[in-house]
Amino acid sequence: MAYWWVNHKQTFKSEIEGGYIWSPQRKANGGYNQTYENLRLVKKGDTVISYADGQVKAIGVATSGYRDEGKPDDFGKAGDAWHADGWLVPIAWERLEIPVRPKQHMDVLASDLPEKYSPIRASGDGNQGVYLASVSQALGEKILGLAGKANDAALELHDEQLLELEADQVQLELSESPTLSSTEIEQLVKARRGQGIYRINLMRVEKHCRLTGVADPRLLVASHIKPWKDSTNKERLDGHNGLLLSPHVDRLFDRHLISFTDEGQLIAAGSWVVIAMLNWGLDPNMNVGLFTPKQRQYLEVHRAKLAQQPY
Incomplete structure (x- = not known):
């Protein structure tokens, strides 16, 4: 199972409440963006870390791969500058009772940040040029670890969802x-x-x-x-x-x-x-x-x- 990190300050509320992540297929000028393309790489069962306002506020599990879908109506003005054609990945989100501030833990996290398309900078500030980033298992597990005992209920539900999705995959293979x-x-x-x-x-x-x-x-x-x-x-x-x-x-x-x-x-x-x-x-x-x-x-x-x- 892969780990992904989504920076979605502008669309956090819509995507968390709607149970998805969404990106346009291209930049407004038609240019290529790898962190948009990453939505097409997400697989069922992958873990997604939600980051907004300097905090990791939710942990999610992808319930399927991507699908082509137009810009969500509930984005409102937040999406005015984005191309209308996009990709959507359904996510089962669990909000954390106590968010994690990566900026306070860079001594632990910095060594595991991706060299390219890192979702946060070495300072701990978010990287606004990155929407969805692939992160290592080591970084993903550190974030889940930092969520700690205070968020056990949410993380336990996350683990149960992973197990259920794994069993779903086995059942699908059996049926075929x-x-x-x-x-x-x-x-x-x-x-x-x-x-x-x-x-x-x-x-x-x-x-x-x-x-x-x-x-x-x-x-x-x-x-x-x-x-x-x-x-x-x-x-x-x-x-x-x-x-x-x-x-x-x-x-x-x-x-x-x-x-x-x-x-x-x-x-x-x-x-x-x-x-x-x-x-x-x-x-x-x-x-x-x-x-x-x-x-x-x-x-x-x-x-x-x-x-x-x-x-």
Whole structure:
């Protein structure tokens, strides 16, 4: 996934509220502008950093590539000097509660600024000649890091959107597979949501939620242990690659905030997860029982992701 930086002081409100970025195809005099052309390079799932008034105010995810589109009407006078023909990229924006001022962090950011078409200068001031700039992963991650704990909610939504877009891409590739029948594709797609043959296979292995004891299948989520998007087609339908979980437990497990040892001992990613479990009436010290040999293989993968959580 690539990182992009958009300078849009004049159009910030319209683009954030409208869920997009837009540029003309050419300068007013018909000249070429690489930072306009960059819109055509943005891919679904790319991260976009929003900069206006000296601040990074929002983080977005591109929900598709560009399309040809005329200048948005809601630009008003801000767009009077721009060519009417343009490119638009849909963006799912999340505004930061506490904006980041790059000017205050140039000792950290300066070394990662692009040599050409940098969105900000070495002084930390915005570069008005640049609309959309390609920035390195290092710079993008530093900006997200500077957003910090105060913006965890927005950044968490950003991460969830990225994961969902990655799964969407896998599903698209499946649907276009020349080697799978329409029935096979249908079952693999249903498995993403815990439905179809996958759910039937899982219910032969698991009979209830191991944490809450709820056994009514209408109230349980068929959750993959190894994420659907990371699994092979065989693993996506494997009943041993899953657990039947109550919805709030599935939320913790699916986000790798809890996991289990091979012997069934629950593991939590941090003290705040333990507190949430206690508030839900769940025992963070419980043992949920033994797993099958194949489940233990999948759990090894799941535990590795829990260990990576920054908590």
